[in-house]
Amino acid sequence: MEIDSIARDAVTGLWEMRPFANRVSELMDAHNGQLIAGLLVVEIERMHQLFRVHGQGSLDQAMSMLVRRLLPICGPDDLICRFAQTQFAIFLPGLDHAGKALFAASAIANSMGETISIEGQQIHVSAKIGVAVSPADATDGPSLIRNACIALEQALSSGTASYLHFTRSMRSELKEKLDLEDALRAAIREDQLTVHYQPKVAIQDGTPVGGEALLRWTHPDRGMIPPNVFIPTAEETGLIVPIGEWVLRKAINQIREWLDEGLPPIQIAVNVSERQFRWGHLPALIDVLLAESRIPPHLLQLEITETILPDDLEGALQQMRWIADRGVALALDDFGTGYSSLSYLRELPLDCLKVDRQFVSDMERDQSTRHIVEAIVAMAQAMDLKVVAEGIETPAQWDILRRLGVEEGQGYLFARPMPAEAFAAFVRHAGAEG
Ligand code: C2E
Numbered sequence: 001m002e003i004d005s006i007a008r009d010a011v012t013g014l015w016e017m018r019p020f021a022n023r024v025s026e027l028m029d030a031h032n033g034q035l036i037a038g039l040l041v042v043e044i045e046r047m048h049q050l051f052r053v054h055g056q057g058s059l060d061q062a063m064s065m066l067v068r069r070l071l072p073i074c075g076p077d078d079l080i081c082r083f084a085q086t087q088f089a090i091f092l093p094g095l096d097h098a099g100k101a102l103f104a105a106s107a108i109a110n111s112m113g114e115t116i117s118i119e120g121q122q123i124h125v126s127a128k129i130g131v132a133v134s135p136a137d138a139t140d141g142p143s144l145i146r147n148a149c150i151a152l153e154q155a156l157s158s159g160t161a162s163y164l165h166f167t168r169s170m171r172s173e174l175k176e177k178l179d180l181e182d183a184l185r186a187a188i189r190e191d192q193l194t195v196h197y198q199p200k201v202a203i204q205d206g207t208p209v210g211g212e213a214l215l216r217w218t219h220p221d222r223g224m225i226p227p228n229v230f231i232p233t234a235e236e237t238g239l240i241v242p243i244g245e246w247v248l249r250k251a252i253n254q255i256r257e258w259l260d261e262g263l264p265p266i267q268i269a270v271n272v273s274e275r276q277f278r279w280g281h282l283p284a285l286i287d288v289l290l291a292e293s294r295i296p297p298h299l300l301q302l303e304i305t306e307t308i309l310p311d312d313l314e315g316a317l318q319q320m321r322w323i324a325d326r327g328v329a330l331a332l333d334d335f336g337t338g339y340s341s342l343s344y345l346r347e348l349p350l351d352c353l354k355v356d357r358q359f360v361s362d363m364e365r366d367q368s369t370r371h372i373v374e375a376i377v378a379m380a381q382a383m384d385l386k387v388v389a390e391g392i393e394t395p396a397q398w399d400i401l402r403r404l405g406v407e408e409g410q411g412y413l414f415a416r417p418m419p420a421e422a423f424a425a426f427v428r429h430a431g432a433e434g
Pocket residue numbers: 198213214215226227228231240244247271272273303333334357390391392393410411412413417
């Protein structure tokens with residue numbers, strides 16, 4: 001294709017985005033939207049790290065090297081563009097059937113997935129590709145490009161697929177996610193978040209020994225949105241960092257308030273996400289909050305899940321040790337559902353294992369589940385860890401757990417999560433009775 005020099009990316013010699021998009025539109029319009037064509041948007045992964053470590057020059061060098069792999073796969077009529085710093089877009093206008101766009105995507109993904117040598121260092125690159133075809137997915141240029149971008153977004157969050165073909169449900173899912181993200185930002189601004197507290201009790205006699213802080217979101221139109229719906233979005237977008245800070249502050253201030261009101265000292269657990277460890281400032285934040293509130297550190301417990309661990313074990317461990325050294329307690333939440341690698345269990349400065357609700361609910365019917373819980377209790381005792389059972393709903397479950405030697409329990413049988421005032425009343429009432 002003839003293009004003048006102004007339209008080219010100075011580094012790779014490829015089309016720039018705007019003239020590329022115009023040309024795609026022209027070609028599609030010339031065929032009244034009936035051109036059989038494919039559009040691929042290719043994101044080269046790990047380029048941002050390369051940029052941070054080696055700078056713009058190395059990033060450009062890498063992208064130029066990858067263009068040389070791309071060119072032999074593309075035909076003479078195909079348009080290739082540097083779509084963004086770390087992205088290419090390819091328009092395939094001369095297809096005899098649209099499925100060929102997926103063959104091309106597969107070939108490109110394979111060709112990109114090899115190491116390149118930058119400044120004497122071997123760097124492993126890989127590509128994620130979003131594919132949209134005309135006329136099935138779109139009949140005009142801007143929609144075709146947009147839909148390929150949506151497919152790329154899905155491929156990037158899928159973790160496994162190296163390329164994905166656009167579907168209409170991707171667009172509605174993405175829209176839902178964006179809407180939820182917007183609403184969540186508004187929720188932070190407009191004070192729609194609150195914290196409820198669910199009592200934890202001694203399994204022997206059911207007296208309250210602690211509580212878990214659980215985030216609640218009351219949306220002005222949609223009502224109560226459960227954490228399982230919005231926490232994943234908050235984690236993906238990074239909003240969990242400010243939200244997690246807010247929950248910690250709220251819970252710690254609440255502990256202070258209860259102490260000042262003369263409520264018996266009670267340990268409160270706060271859930272923290274992997275993303276808060278990746279942020280890197282959690283120990284410093286906890287130091288500040290402990291100093292401000294002057295609460296005894298052991299009245300705070302952090303609940304972490306096993307998903308924290310595989311990604312950056314060393315970084316997370318260091319932070320956990322720091323936090324544990326301050327006297328803050330650490331619990332491993334949802335125990336038994338994740339990797340449960342026993343070797344890292346030894347490394348973690350834990351005080352407590354929380355047996356996942358699934359085990360508790362299966363236990364009554366299923367003897368082997370009972371044996372698993374029994375084994376968890378034996379292991380925890382050997383490691384000097386307390387065992388808490390989550391999600392106790394029936395007297396029969398309570399009875400089994402008591403006989404197995406579990407120390408603490410939490411569940412609807414004893415109390416549901418409730419606002420702070422109700423929690424304090426629950427604790428006071430139990431104290432008056434006992
Ligand atoms: P989780 O930490 O395992 O919390 C226990 C969940 O089980 C809570 O759900 C609680 O309401 C529910 N539950 C307690 N007892 C029973 C029972 O007897 N039966 C049943 N069916 N459920 C019971 P919730 O409040 O919906 O929270 C869900 C998850 O959201 C939590 O699971 C936690 O992973 C996450 N989450 C909640 N608040 C926060 C937060 O502030 N930060 C972070 N990072 N995650 C949070």
